[in-house]
Amino acid sequence: MFKVLDxxxxxxxxxCSIGHNDSTLFCPHCSKIQPPPGGDYFxxxxxxxxxxxxxxALEREFHRLSRRLHPDRFARAExxxxxxxxxxxxxxxxxxRTLKDPLRRTEYLLKLEGAEIGEEFSGMGRKDxxxxxxxxxxxxxxxxxxxxxxxxxxxxxxxxxxxEASLTGAKKKFDGLVEAVDRDLRIEWKLWDEGDEVARAxxxxxxxxxxxxxxxxxxxxxxxxxILGA
Amino acid sequence: MEGDAPVVIPGVDGSNLVPxxxxxxxxxxxxxxxxxxxxxxxxxxxxxxxERVIYSVKRLMGRGLEEIQSELKLFPFHLAGDxxxxxxxxxxxxxxRFTAPEISAYVLRQLKRNAERFFGAPVTxxxxxxxxxxxxxxxQATKDAGRMAGLxxxxxxxxxxxxxxxxxxDRAKVGTIAVYDLGGGTFDISILKLRDGIFEVQSTxxxxxxxxxxxxxxxxxxxxxxxxxxHGVDMRAHPSAVQAVRKAVIExxxxxxxxxxxHFDIELPNGDRYQREIPREVFEQLIEPxxxxxxxxxxxxxxxxGITPEEIDEVVLVGGSTRIPAVRQLxxxxxxxxxxxxxxxxxxxxxxxxxxxxxxxAAILAGSSKSTxxxxxxxxxxxxxxxxxxxxxxxxxxxxxxxxxASATEFFTTGVDGQTNVAIHVVQGERELATDCRSLAxxxxxxxxxxxxGLPRIEVRFLIDADGILHVTALEQRSGKAAQIEVKPTYxxxxxxxxxxxxxxxxxxxxxxxxxxxxEARNEAETILTAVERAPQxxxxxxxxxxxxxxxxxxxxxxxxxxxxxxxxxxxxxxxALDQATRRFAELMMEAAVSTALRGKTMDSxxxxxxxAVTAPHAMAPAEFK
Numbered sequence: 001m002f003k004v005l006d007x008x009x010x011x012x013x014x015x016c017s018i019g020h021n022d023s024t025l026f027c028p029h030c031s032k033i034q035p036p037p038g039g040d041y042f043x044x045x046x047x048x049x050x051x052x053x054x055x056x057a058l059e060r061e062f063h064r065l066s067r068r069l070h071p072d073r074f075a076r077a078e079x080x081x082x083x084x085x086x087x088x089x090x091x092x093x094x095x096x097r098t099l100k101d102p103l104r105r106t107e108y109l110l111k112l113e114g115a116e117i118g119e120e121f122s123g124m125g126r127k128d129x130x131x132x133x134x135x136x137x138x139x140x141x142x143x144x145x146x147x148x149x150x151x152x153x154x155x156x157x158x159x160x161x162x163x164e165a166s167l168t169g170a171k172k173k174f175d176g177l178v179e180a181v182d183r184d185l186r187i188e189w190k191l192w193d194e195g196d197e198v199a200r201a202x203x204x205x206x207x208x209x210x211x212x213x214x215x216x217x218x219x220x221x222x223x224x225x226x227i228l229g230a
Numbered sequence: 231m232e233g234d235a236p237v238v239i240p241g242v243d244g245s246n247l248v249p250x251x252x253x254x255x256x257x258x259x260x261x262x263x264x265x266x267x268x269x270x271x272x273x274x275x276x277x278x279x280x281e282r283v284i285y286s287v288k289r290l291m292g293r294g295l296e297e298i299q300s301e302l303k304l305f306p307f308h309l310a311g312d313x314x315x316x317x318x319x320x321x322x323x324x325x326x327r328f329t330a331p332e333i334s335a336y337v338l339r340q341l342k343r344n345a346e347r348f349f350g351a352p353v354t355x356x357x358x359x360x361x362x363x364x365x366x367x368x369x370q371a372t373k374d375a376g377r378m379a380g381l382x383x384x385x386x387x388x389x390x391x392x393x394x395x396x397x398x399x400d401r402a403k404v405g406t407i408a409v410y411d412l413g414g415g416t417f418d419i420s421i422l423k424l425r426d427g428i429f430e431v432q433s434t435x436x437x438x439x440x441x442x443x444x445x446x447x448x449x450x451x452x453x454x455x456x457x458x459x460x461h462g463v464d465m466r467a468h469p470s471a472v473q474a475v476r477k478a479v480i481e482x483x484x485x486x487x488x489x490x491x492x493h494f495d496i497e498l499p500n501g502d503r504y505q506r507e508i509p510r511e512v513f514e515q516l517i518e519p520x521x522x523x524x525x526x527x528x529x530x531x532x533x534x535x536g537i538t539p540e541e542i543d544e545v546v547l548v549g550g551s552t553r554i555p556a557v558r559q560l561x562x563x564x565x566x567x568x569x570x571x572x573x574x575x576x577x578x579x580x581x582x583x584x585x586x587x588x589x590x591x592a593a594i595l596a597g598s599s600k601s602t603x604x605x606x607x608x609x610x611x612x613x614x615x616x617x618x619x620x621x622x623x624x625x626x627x628x629x630x631x632x633x634x635x636a637s638a639t640e641f642f643t644t645g646v647d648g649q650t651n652v653a654i655h656v657v658q659g660e661r662e663l664a665t666d667c668r669s670l671a672x673x674x675x676x677x678x679x680x681x682x683x684g685l686p687r688i689e690v691r692f693l694i695d696a697d698g699i700l701h702v703t704a705l706e707q708r709s710g711k712a713a714q715i716e717v718k719p720t721y722x723x724x725x726x727x728x729x730x731x732x733x734x735x736x737x738x739x740x741x742x743x744x745x746x747x748x749x750e751a752r753n754e755a756e757t758i759l760t761a762v763e764r765a766p767q768x769x770x771x772x773x774x775x776x777x778x779x780x781x782x783x784x785x786x787x788x789x790x791x792x793x794x795x796x797x798x799x800x801x802x803x804x805x806x807a808l809d810q811a812t813r814r815f816a817e818l819m820m821e822a823a824v825s826t827a828l829r830g831k832t833m834d835s836x837x838x839x840x841x842x843a844v845t846a847p848h849a850m851a852p853a854e855f856k
Contacts, residue, residue, distance in 0.1 A: 063428050067606055071635065071696045075384055075595035090635040090693055097632055 014080060025069065025088055033069070033084045040112055041095035049109055051189035055100060062096045106185060107211060109192075113200075115208050133213045136177075143170050143220065150227050164228065171224045174217055181214040234601035236396065236589035238582050239348045241340075242750075243270050247581055248344065251275075252336050254282040254324045264324065268340040277477065280306050280469040282324040286443055287337070288361075289415040290330040291375075292368035292722060295319050301439065306469055318723050331371045331723065335378035342379055347750065350799075356381040357592040359584050361416040362388035363436030363612045365658050366670050366700050367722050373697070374728045384595050386697040389413075390420035391609050392587025393548040394429055396578060398605075405543035406432075408531075410561050410574075411584075412524060413549035415441040419528045421535045421542070427604040433534035433631045434612045435527035442483075442551040444520050449479045452516070453494065453504070461502045468499050486513050487553045514556045521560050528564050534631050539566045545574040552580050608633050611694050618655035618664040627692060630660065637693045648680040652688060656700070673702060679709045751798040755789055755805050762786050762812065770818035778814060785811040 011022040016030035023037045042049045045061050067073070069092055074085040098104045107117055132140050146167055153160045185207065192203040231237075238246045253267045253275035267275065275283045284307045290298055298309060298319050310320040310327040320327035338358070345353045358381075360372050369386055376383035387395075390409035398407075404425050411418040418436035422429050453475050454465050465471050478496050485492040486508065494506040532539065545565050551557060562568050578586065591607060593599040610631045616624035617640065627638040642652050652675040659667030678686050687707040694700055762782060765771050771779070785808040792804045 063426065066428065066608060070606055070608075072385075072591075072594055072606060076597065086635050086693070086695060087637075089696075090637040093633040093636050094638075097636070 025065070033074070033081050033088065035084050036087045036091045041098050041108060044092060044095040045099070049112060050193045051106060051109060052193050053099060053105070058096070058100060062092070062100075065092050102182075102185070103211070103214070106189070106207060110204055110207055110211070113204055115204055117208060117211060133216060139170075139173075140220065143167075143174075143224070146170070147223060147227060154227065167224055167228060171221060171228065174221050174224070178214060178217045178221060181210050181217065185210055185214075231589055231593050231599050234599060236586040236593075238585055239345050241269060241344045242347065242754075245270055246579075248337065248340055249273065249285070250287055250334075250337050251283060251285040252287070252323075252333050253279070254326060256282075257325070264326070266336050268336050277470050277473045279324075280473050283307075284321055284323060284328075284333055286415045287330050287333040289439055289443070290319075290321070291334060292365065292371035293319075293330070306472060318727075329723065331375040331378060331728075334372070334375035338375055338379035338381060342381060343750075346747075350747075354380070354382055355384050357385045357387055357588045357595065358383055359387050359389045359392050359588050360698075361411075361413075361436060361438055362390050362418040362420050362434040362609075363416070363438050364388075364698070365438075365613055365668050366698070367668070368438065369698050370722050373699070374723055377728055383697075385591060386699075387588055387591045387607070388418070388420065388431075388434065388609055388612075388698075389584045389587075390418045390434070390546075390548060391422065391429065391431055391607060392585075392591060393546055393578075393583045394420070394422050394424075394587070395590045395605070395607060396583045396587035397544075397546050397575060398424055398429060406537065406541055407544045407546060408528075408542045408565060409546045409548060410524070410528070410552065411436075411548035412551040412557060413441050414551070415439065415443050417441055417524050417527065419524070419531045421531050421537065428606050428608060430608045430633070431610045431631075432537075433531045434610055435531040435534070436612070437523060437527060440520070440523055441549070445483060445517050445551070445554075446476060446479050448516060448520060449483065449513075450475055453479060453496075453506075456506070457496075457498060457504050461498055461500065461504065463498050463500055463502070465498075471499050482508055483513075483554075486510050487555060510555075517554075517556065521554075521557055524557075524560065525564060539564065540570070545572070546583075547574045547576050548580050548583055550581050552576070609696070609698070610634060611636060611698055613658045613668070614660055615670075615692060615694065615700065616657050616659075616664075616667065618657060622664050623662060624657060624659075624664050624667055628694060632694075634694050634698055635696055637691060639689060639691050642675065642688045642690060643684050644678065644681070644686050645683055647683050649683065650678045650680055651676045652678065654690065656692070656702070670700065671702075673704075675704050678706055681708070747798040748796060748801075751801040751805070752793055755793045755801050758805055758808055758812075759786065759789060759793075762808065765812070765815060768819060768822075770815060770822055773818050774815055778811075782808070782811045782815065 011034075012019050013027040013030060013032065013034065015032040016027060018027070018029045020028055020034075023039050023043060025034055025037065026032065027034055037043070040049065044065075045058060047053070047058075066089070069085055069088045071082065071085045071089060074082050077085070098108045110117055146163060150160065150163055150167060153163065188203050188207050188210070192200050192207070195203060240246050241248055248269040249272075251269060251272040253272035255265045255267055256279070257264045272283060276285070286305070289301055293301065295309075302309065308322050310322045318329045318331075320329050321333065323333075338356075342353050342356070356376060358372055358376055360369055364372070372386060373383050390411045393409050393411065394407050405423075407422045407424060409418070409420045409422070411420075416436065416438050417440040418434065420434040421432045423432055424430075450472075454472070457463055457465055457475075465475060475496055478494055482492040482494060489510070491507060491509045492513075494504060494508065496504045498504055532542075542565050545561060545567060547558070547561065552561075558574065561574055565572075567574060590602055590605070593602040594605055594607070597603070611628065611634050612630060614626045614630040615628040615638070616626040619625040627640055628636050642654065644652060654673040654675065655664060656670045656673065657664050657667035658670050661667050673690075675688055675690070678688065685708065688704055689707055690702060690704045692700060692702055765782070774782075785804070789801070789804040789808050792800050795801065
C-alpha cells in the first residue's frame, strides 16, 4: 500500500530535469505530467486524513483532477506522458473509490494507522464461525439452519411460505443491526477526527471491532437477500 | 465530425450501415486466394453459398472452444475440424479457416475503406466500440482485429457510454441516464451520471449473448419444426433454404414492430409453401422469455449504482431490437417511465447512435473540436477482477463498476524453501469459485531468488487501462528485481500470431492506398459505363432529346478515355459528369420502375425496392433492378 513518504525529498522532473517536491502531479517548472506521487489517498486530494469528509467537494476535486490527468487528454502526447497519465489516473480513481465510500474510507484509514483488518473482498473466511459476534451466536446459528433448509426447498422446487416469512423477518432484524453499527461508526469518526493520539488509538480499536461485526452482518444479509430473491 | 456534429459515413452502396456479414467469394478460376466480400453485398451469399458466409462474429470474439461450440448450435457456420486445446478456434469458411478477430478485421477494413473513400485520404487510427459487458479477452480480441485491419486503436469505448455521449453532446445537463442497449447479439445496460460535461458511469451490466439473434433463432426453430411436421421437409439438410427462412423470420420480426400482423410465405425445397400468420400478440408471447432476460441486469445495475428507478432522469434506447414495441413496454415498466410522464429517447437512429458517440470520443481524443473540449468520459470495468486463492476460491482485487483506469497491488510469497517461481491465476467474474469465473490468464512469476519459504515478497500490480484491458507488472521487493512474468492468456492470440495475421490478411495490391483508390475509381467507372451501354435498350432512352443523348455520349467517351489513366481523381470527376448527364434518364427509368412495381406488386414491396434504389451508388442504378 502507499506509505506516507517524506515529501520534502526533491525529485528531478523527467522532462526538464529541474528538481521538484515529489507530491506534485505536474512539474511546477515545465508543467509536464509527473509519475504518481508518494503519499496516501488523502494527499491525492490535498486532504488531511479524516473520517468525516465533504463529499461534494471531494467529487468536484475528483472531476477537476480527472480533466487534467485522464488518458483521453494525452492521446497525442509522448509515450512517457501517456504512461504517467495512466498511472496517475489509476491512483486518482483508486483514491476516489476508496474515500467516497464511508466503509472503505474507514478501513483504509485504519490500515494506514497500522490496524490489522482482513481483506474486505477476499473470498476466504466468509463464513468463518470464529468471527460470529458473540451476542449473536444463537441467532446466527438459527439463521444458517433456516438458510440451509430454504436452499434445500429451492433445490427441490418447493416453496415454503412460513420459512420465507421467517427469513424476511430475520433480514429486517439484521438490516437494523447493520444500521446500528453504521450509527456507532459515525460517532467514532467524530471522536477520531477530533481526538488526540490516545483517543484515536482507543477509537481505532473500537472501529476495527465494528467493521468486523458489520462485515459479518452484511454477508449474512447478502446471503438471505440472495435466497429470497432467487 | 462535421463542424460540431458527428455524421455517419455512408458506404459505396450509399447505406450508412455495414452489416457484419462476411462472405468468402469463390476461388477465381485462375487460382489464388479467394477475395472476401463484406456488408450488404455479402448478404446475398447467405442464401447462395451459406457455407462460405459468416455473420454476427461479435458473438464469437474472445471466446474459447466450448463457448463457441454452444454458441454455434444456433448458427449455420462450423468450427474447423482440427482445433487444438488452447488454440484460438477457427471457423471454416469454404476452403479456408479464420479466427474471429480475422473475420472482424475484414469488417473493420471495409469500414476503413469507406472512411478513406469519404475523406480521400488514408485513415490509420480508430475508436472502436464494444459491448460494455465485454470481458478482457473479448476486448483484447477486438483490439487485435483493429491491428489486423491496419488500424491503430486509440480507444475502445463501451457502446452504451458512446450512445450517452451522442445524446449528451448538445445538452449540457445534470442528471442520471440509463442506456438500454439491445443489439443483434449483445445486451448492455449502463447507468451514468452527467455533470459539467463529465459522463461518469456508475454501473454497467449485461449479457454478451442476448439479442435480436436470439429472437430470430427462436422464431426459426418454431418455423423449422412446423415445416418438418406439416410438410415432412427437414430443412436442416438444406442450408440455403434455412437461410431463406432466416430472411423471412427477420422480415416478419421487423414488420411486427409497426403492424399488428405479419405473414410467412416460404417456398420449400419440395415445391410446397409454408404459410402462416403471426399476430403481434403471439410474437410477443413467444419472445417474452428472451426479453425478460434483460430485466435482471437492469435491476442489478440500479442496485450497484445505489439508485431506484425514480432517480433515473432519462432513458436512452440503443440497438435495432429496441424498435420492438414489447421491448419499449418492458423498458417503460423497468424504469417507471409512463407513470412519471416520461418517454425513452429514440430521437437518434438506434443503429447509428453508437457510431455517432464513437466519433465524439474520437474528437475528444484528437482535441479537434471545440464542442467536445469540455467533455470527459469516465467508464467502469464491468466485471470484478480476482485471483484464485487457496481452495479454488476467488480473492477479488478490483471490484466490478470501478472507474477505469483502476489498479490493485497484491503481495505474493513462496510456500517451499528455494522456490523460484509462483503461479498466479487471474479470473474475471462475480462467482465465488474460480472455476465459475472467466479465466483470463495464468502468470508465472519466474526468477525469484532462492530464499526460505515465505521470505520473498513479490509485489504484483494489476492495472486495468482506459480500454478495460488488464496489464500486470511484478517486482520482488527484497532483491529489487523485476520478476519475469510469463503471461499465458487463456483465450486469445499471441502478439506473434496477430503480427502474422496482419501479413496474411493484406492483399498487397490493396496495401498501396493510391492504387486502391484508382482501382475503386475504375470499378465505379465500369459500373456506370455498363449501365450507359445498356441504356439505349430501355424505353426511357427514346424519351430523351437528341441533345441529352449526345451529352451522355460525350460524357461516356470522356470517361472511357480517362479511365485507363493513373489519376483516380480525374476518373472520379469524369464518372460524376456522366452521372450528371444521365440524371434525367435515370428519373425517367425510375418512373417506369415505379409503375411496373405498382402494377405487379404491393405498395410495400415497391416502396422497399425504391428505397434501395434511391440509396444506390449512381442515379443509373435502378437499371440493376429486375
